[in-house]
Amino acid sequence: MAPSSDFQAFRDTLATSQRIVVLIGAGVCCVRRCPGIPSFRGPNGLWKMKSSKTFSTPEDFKEDPSTVWQFYHRVRQRCLLAQPNAAHHAIASLALPSVRSRLMPTSALGKPPLLVTQNFDGLSLRALDALADRLDPVEQKLARERIIEMHGSITKTVCLQCRHVKQSFDVALCPALEGAIEANVGEKTIPVDQLPRCGGPHWNGSNRYGRCGGLLRPAVVWFGEVPEGMGEIAKELNWTDLLIVVGTSSLVHPAASFARTVKSRGGKIAIFNLERSQADENADFLFLGPCEVTLPSILG
Numbered sequence: 596m597a598p599s600s601d602f603q604a605f606r607d608t609l610a611t612s613q614r615i616v617v618l619i620g621a622g623v624c625c626v627r628r629c630p631g632i633p634s635f636r637g638p639n640g641l642w643k644m645k646s647s648k649t650f651s652t653p654e655d656f657k658e659d660p661s662t663v664w665q666f667y668h669r670v671r672q673r674c675l676l677a678q679p680n681a682a683h684h685a686i687a688s689l690a691l692p693s694v695r696s697r698l699m700p701t702s703a704l705g706k707p708p709l710l711v712t713q714n715f716d717g718l719s720l721r722a723l724d725a726l727a728d729r730l731d732p733v734e735q736k737l738a739r740e741r742i743i744e745m746h747g748s749i750t751k752t753v754c755l756q757c758r759h760v761k762q763s764f765d766v767a768l769c770p771a772l773e774g775a776i777e778a779n780v781g782e783k784t785i786p787v788d789q790l791p792r793c794g795g796p797h798w799n800g801s802n803r804y805g806r807c808g809g810l811l812r813p814a815v816v817w818f819g820e821v822p823e824g825m826g827e828i829a830k831e832l833n834w835t836d837l838l839i840v841v842g843t844s845s846l847v848h849p850a851a852s853f854a855r856t857v858k859s860r861g862g863k864i865a866i867f868n869l870e871r872s873q874a875d876e877n878a879d880f881l882f883l884g885p886c887e888v889t890l891p892s893i894l895g
């Protein structure tokens with residue numbers, strides 16, 4: 596049966612759903628398409644570089660950490676400058692008790708919907724932070740715990756030596772990267788000892804001495820790595836009765852299989868996308884158009 600595009604029928608399903616998961620992708624807004632922020636491949640794009648290398652695997656990083664760091668330094672700058680848009684705000688508002696009791700009376704007393712974002716831009720959390728004055732501290736803590744950044748976060752780094760994870764909102768993580776911004780990505784080679792380094796303590800098993808100094812990498816999930824929060828997501832998908840899939844091509848696994856999983860367990864699937872996507876075969880509802888318009892008009 597063709598998926599429905601009936602706003603009211605979707606609202607009725609939302610109103611009677613008890614466990615809701617929202618899966619978010621790059622179409623919601625990320626460095627690729629925020630106003631004023633260049634695309635990856637355009638003439639001023641992030642992928643303006645001398646080679647056609649990819650930066651999406653641990654092997655790429657091992658082979659050429661200087662180029663990969665320059666690329667993520669640019670992505671990071673754009674993410675820090677970007678602002679949540681109307682789609683982020685509409686999704687974040689599902690954590691507000693007033694919105695939940697209006698739109699989702701059946702689930703309003705339980706936990707807020709689980710937001711699983713594939714974006715590493717931090718914008719879903721920032722949209723929630725923008726609601727801080729409308730949530731009490733307990734509600735805010737719970738709402739933050741209900742956001743999973745499954746492909747990591749560009750604001751975090753991991754030390755390859757001690758595995759320490761650190762969050763930083765500084766634009767440049769080391770002077771050499773700050774200096775490399777004038778050049779195309781990869782045009783300049785930064786010696787590995789000048790790339791971002793761990794400031795944490797060094798451990799020798801039982802006591803600590805000196806500074807770790809290990810090479811840091813961006814805490815984003817590359818191909819071949821296990822995404823974050825998979826245990827919690829898998830548990831939640833067992834019981835999800837409505838999965839809302841927003842702005843993802845559903846080409847990258849495991850997120851690409853969430854719709855099939857939920858559907859096979861009797862849940863409903865609602866898709867918000869500019870165009871048809873891989874997940875449509877499982878869709879009960881399909882709302883084509885910019886999600887920054889469709890989501891607020893349905894949830895508003």
Ligand code: BJW
Binds near residue numbers: 746821844885
């Ligand atoms: C709008 C809009 C608007 C635009 N409004 N909509 C063969 C078969 C099956 C799997 C595999 C396979 N070979 C390898 C794999 C596994 C691999 C994989 O899926 N590869 C595929 C390419 C085939 N996956 C992995 O390796 C993952 N790990 C894994 O599987 O571990 C095993 C395991 C899993 C679970 C438990 C235990 C073990 C890791 C994947 C990591 C992905 N990382 C990236 C970042 C890379 C670095 C970088 O690019 O900087 O995450 S890849 C990239 O894609 C990024 C995104 O989060 C992710 C998804 O992209 P998304 O969000 O779908 O974006 P787009 O651009 O593809 O789509 C945007 C959509 O928005 C479009 O549909 C537009 O129409 C729409 N849109 N504007 C609404 N205004």
Ligand code: ZN
Binds near residue numbers: 755756759793794809
């Ligand atoms: Zn370290």
